[in-house]
Amino acid sequence: MSDGGYGISPANAPTASASPAPSPVAPPDVGDVGSWASAAGHDWLVLADPDPEQLLLAAYFDYGLVDEPPARLDAAARLCGALRAELQRPIEVGVGEVSVPEVAVELEPSMLGLRIRGRRAAVLGAWTHLGELFARPDLPANAPLLPRQVNAWDRDLATHAGVTAMNLADMPIHGPDGEAGRLLSRELLAHLDPRRGEVRHVFITNDPTLVGVGWTADPPTAAPPTRPPVYLDRRPALVLCPPDDGVVLSATATPGADAYVAGFVMQSLIADLLDRMGMQARLGYEFITLRDAFYCCFALNTNDGRLGGEEVMAVHDAVVARPQPVPEALIERALELYGPSETVDDALRLRTSGRAGNVQPTADGVRRALAQIRASVHLPLRDQTEPLAKQAGYLLWKHIDEPGGDVILLHDGPQHRRDDGHPDAIKLTAHQIQAHQFKWEQRGLPRRWHPDHSMGYRWVDSTRLVMACYDPSDQYLELIDDRLRTVNLYWDEVAARPGLRAELERRGIWRLPRGTFGLIQ
Structure with missing residues (x-):
């Protein structure tokens, strides 16, 4: 398995070891709702009032959409969809009798959770299968992605945490799919394995006798690290x-x-x-x-x-x-x-x-x-x-007015615009790529279109680009920077201007993580 950005390699696969030291931060007091327990170095939350008819086992991980960079877009959503499909398969609970556990998957900005609920034998069977998937990450090829959760103000979130899968959710783009996408999801599943000790986690049950059940009796190889703070500028x-x-x-x-x-x-x-x-x-x-x-x-x-x-x-x-x-x-x-x-x-x-x-x-x-x-x-x-x-x-x-740079006209009139966002010209300054639209006027004899003045423009900081997304139907490339600013480049117009193309390539647009516009699976 490739490293995949998580530091995963056969050398740090789970092995038997002593239980790591508990977290120095005491668990929060949950009052009458439940109690905390620890087994083999894993935290457990035991909920009060166990239901003899409906067993609950759950696992929550300190990994969420804010931790998924543009290069890994959709890895967590694909993993969640695949796990739900795998864990809610019918399980034999008696002679000629099967039961399907209820599986809920939660993918939040800073947490990923799996809840398995149902008849005791079915839940324990699904829990055992989850441990097998961690040990040998293998996911179905056709499982649907978990639906994206749209935020109210994505650009504001970018001022706090940059651009991640959290605030790309409202854009109709997707990351690697096919076998490349499955590989990213398998790497993430291995990274989350509680026995590796790479990601903090909490198990939940409503039956105290199941603390440390099955594969959770294996201690992690090391105490999972606490993630460093996300940059948060809390000034108005x-x-x-x-x-x-x-x-x-x-x-x-x-x-x-x-x-x-x-x-x-x-x-x-x-x-x-x-x-x-x-x-x-x-x-x-x-x-x-x-x-x-x-x-x-x-x-x-x-x-x-x-x-x-x-x-x-x-x-x-x-x-x-x-x-x-x-x-x-x-x-x-x-x-x-x-x-x-x-x-x-x-x-x-x-x-x-x-x-x-x-x-x-x-x-x-x-x-x-x-x-x-x-x-x-x-x-x-x-x-x-x-x-x-x-x-x-x-x-x-807001926009930083950066002087200098040449305006490169892309066409000779407004009739060439393919949509409302189609730029008429590109301007390159020291740090910016600007896409301008002009007010056009007809002048001279014969009458010809002439750009009179810029009516406004979109821009990105070309030193802080995070992703390039291609639209195969309209054939344009959208560049995204770390504040979720975007510009669209219609590639046939860029390719027809070798100097413009060379300068854009010098600024590293082909080295960026790639996304694709289209329907999200």
Whole structure:
């Protein structure tokens, strides 16, 4: 098996060894929901109230979409789809009797989970098969990919964590498929094997007698490492965002129960203000745990209209800059939304990542989380919000005007545009690739089209490109940089200009990870 970027080789395959030392971070207190146990160096969460009719065995791993770089796009989604297909096969539970276990697969930004539930014999059979798959990674060729989860504000997430499978989900591109894609998924499966000790993990059961069952009795070869923090600039910022996306704001806080509940409080405050402004809109609350930060984003339902810069500033002024005291009753109502399932979810995210945190929210903790949210707000960049860069020191994520460079015209009139995004010219500066569209005018006799002035352009930082995606039907190449900026290059036009092609190739476009536009399997 190839190294595949995970450091996997036969030399570090699982072997018998003493149990590694436990994590120095104590597991979060889950109260009456369950209890923690350890067996052979593996963490177990034993849920209370075992169900004699429905056994549960589960495994959660400290690996998610934020850990999947563009070069490995779809590896985790393909693996999850294949594991679900493999583990929910019928299993013989008696003479002439079979049972199909219920298999749920979760692929989050920072965690991957497998839950197997059903009749005891069926669950134990599927669990044994999971251990076999870890030992000899072999996946079906035709299993569908796990559906992608779309985020509210992908470009904002890029300012926190760069470009990964997490924020490429909304783009109709896919990574390597066929045998190359299966190889990436098999490498990931081997990397996740708890016995290798390469990825932190937690097992779950609702039967305490099954702690250490089967292959989980084998200790890991080493204590799984704790992943380093993802870069997170928590300063307030202004970030590009299409008006149709309906984003109001995003923010971060310390992970845990208090931040989760504070998000509901913030949602109520913003929704109430929008109602008083006459906007009868549904406000969504999206949250993403990025190990060291709880990211939350508040956006209107896409069918509920646009949100202008005036409305965004009104929310900022009332909820962030000059907030009124939050009523105790509102916090108490939000605390009631936090139940046993949320406790388990937060405990899993904290324990799998090796982070400390609280899974028992309090009113004081919620208020502290609200203060963190207000101190780290990201707003959509609009004409009305841009003054905050000078007035309040907000970071400004916008175009850097870079002088110099020649404009290379791609065609001789607007009639050659194949779609609304087709550029008329490319401009190359020291660090940028710009794709311009012009205002065209007809002049002279005979009448001919002439470019009058640029009406706007898209650009990428050519020193920070992360992916090149090809559209085989329209034959254009889309370049993506580390802030999710994109430009499209129609390759027949580039190829007809040797100087332009040579300069683009000198900037390394063919050395980038490749993606392909088209239907996602």
